[in-house]
Amino acid sequence: MSPDHFINRELSWIEFNNRVLDEATNEANPTLERLKFLAITASNLDEFFMVRVGGLQMQSRDRGISTDPAGMTADQQLAAISERVHRMVADQYACLQSIDNACKEAGIRRAVSQDLNEKQVRFLSQLFDKEISAILSPQAVVGEADFPLLANQTLNLCVELKPHDGEDVPLFAVIPLGRSTQRFINVQSDHSYLYILLEEVVTMFIDRFFPGETVAACVPFRITRNADMAVREDMAADLLVGMEEVLDERKTGGCVRLEIGDSVSPKTLEFLMQTLDVTEQDVYRASGPLELSAFFRQTDIKGFDHLRFDSQRPQISPEFEHFTSVLDSVAQRDVLLCHPFESFEPVVRLVEEAADDPDVLAIKQTLYRTSRNSPIVAALMRAAEAGKYVTVLVELKARFDEARNIHWARELEQAGVQVIFGVKGLKTHAKICVIVRREPQGIRRYIHFGTGNYNEMTARLYTDISFFTTDETLGGDASAFFNAITGYSQPQRFDKLEMAPIGLREKLLELIAGEIQRKKDGSDAHIHAKVNSLADPTLIQALYEASQAGVEVKLNIRGICCLRPGVPGLSENIEVVSIVDRYLEHSRIVHFHHGGDDIVFFSSADWMPRNLDRRVELLVPVESSHCRKRLLKILQSCLHDNVKGRRLQSDGSYQAIKPKQGKVHHSQQFLYAEACEAVQRQEDSQRTVFVPYWASDGGAI
Structure with a gap:
């Protein structure tokens, strides 16, 4: 096919992120929701650079001349990405300024040093001396060998010191701000919720780190490392160990993006570009705070509910109202749920009931991305400890969730669960749970299929489908599926699944x-x-x-x-x-x-x-x-x-x-209203009705 028939994959993704940015600029959305959308665009770009841009840069260094379906080489894609994302970054900071203005009107202010009164400056000075300076450590940088190994996507300050007498080479120091240090610092104010950023406070008192020296410039910067790395499964005898090695490699991956405050001096910028080995194409100047994704935390400020969307509580489907047990309900007929308009709770209850039901013989499930304190994982471990046959496929190659999945895999194994680490050469992305139960009429399989992960947290944020069934043919297919991915059997043709x-x-x-x-x-x-x-x-x-x-x-x-x-x-x-x-x-x-x-x-x-x-x-x-x-x-x-x-x-x-x-x-509003109406109809049908007892019915008036 002609390349003209295709839109470039990377540029198409950027336009998706721009549509998210449109929601941040949309003044019809509540102010803190706009800030959340803005933070999402920044988080999306972080992953995009780590994976997609990192991969393209590796292709470029390998001198690959192959083209994508749209006919673009790696170098052409990198140039187009840089041009488009630079425009997007400018739009992000224009959007942030608009949101800041709206926040000020609502009583939320982000302060800079010149906004503070004497009392507030005194408070921050004491905070710096007692806490911040005790935590942070500047590192002098004489040459590339002295440059610290900076963590991926964390904030840092680059400090330029004036040369000593008789010297003309500037001195530099780097101060990593770390992940554990509080980024948003509340400052007491009589009229509003006032906060200031950590980097602003450190810059205010930067001289205290360098007694006897003169600070010429201080600018925040942030690097994004290449994370497009994978396990060579043909060479990794132990997949779990191999994944841990990949996680270590990401800590030292090359810099694919340098974000820096637009006040940066030419000398400081030249120093960072040379040290980090980046080109002008990879440098993104910001006219406001770096790491906009961190502003997620500011969208949950207490006392400002009017600046957020109205609460939408996921509805419990009426399909489960007649039964105390999810298993009993599914035994009656198939059930389809639409999350998050309908609650994910029945999915969690299904696994929890299976873990505690003495008639359940086995549970088989795939896990791709789970929550930190997953009730589903806890139920699976409880089931194994109770003597049930539990098989779980934990996908270790779920990008950026590898560490959590490694943790869960070890916990599950210790509880007696049979843990499979995916299929060699493939990621297992299917969402399926099979429960095998002994019943009076024989063995019955209860199956859950989904489009989303077994994660009760993201189930409140993503639209997904859940489907519960005891269909015998689908049950046979589900068992064959697990036999294929957990053993050495050749995959068989399914009757209904593909x-x-x-x-x-x-x-x-x-x-x-x-x-x-x-x-x-x-x-x-x-x-x-x-x-x-x-x-x-x-x-x-x-x-x-x-x-x-x-x-x-x-x-x-x-x-x-x-x-x-x-x-x-x-x-x-x-x-x-x-x-x-x-x-x-x-x-x-x-x-x-x-x-x-x-x-x-x-x-x-x-x-x-x-x-x-x-x-x-x-x-x-x-x-x-x-x-x-x-x-x-x-x-x-x-x-x-x-x-x-x-x-x-x-x-x-x-x-x-x-x-x-x-x-x-409006689709999402329509689907939520439909879920609420279904619950209301169920409640109306169950209301108590007072029926008069007429004399003609054989009773007295």
């Missing part, structure tokens, strides 16, 4: 081809899908062919989309919408019209080469009519969002969607 990397892409291509053929035969045909990212060239080509055949293709793609919609003769029948809203869109749903016999799936997989070729993923059909209807309703709601939805243009830009005839549809 699994990457051995059949998921082929199934999607087969279903797309089916819609194309039906359209050629004169029947209605359409493909509707919701995924986080679309970058797989083979699937994109198939969708282009569907469009050329006249098949209606509607896609809800949150982030990366390398497909160009609306190109005459190529993709005029394809529409792509992205939603960025209060909750991170994370569910993946696929619908094929199939001649009116709707085929509906949800999946753990995005439509990217890494998901389809290098990960273990699942595509799960939903056949029970009430669950399928619900899933289709969720998908259609996302496709028709004209409040937070943005439509992708053929040039890679996004435009706001104007409601037609004033019909406004």
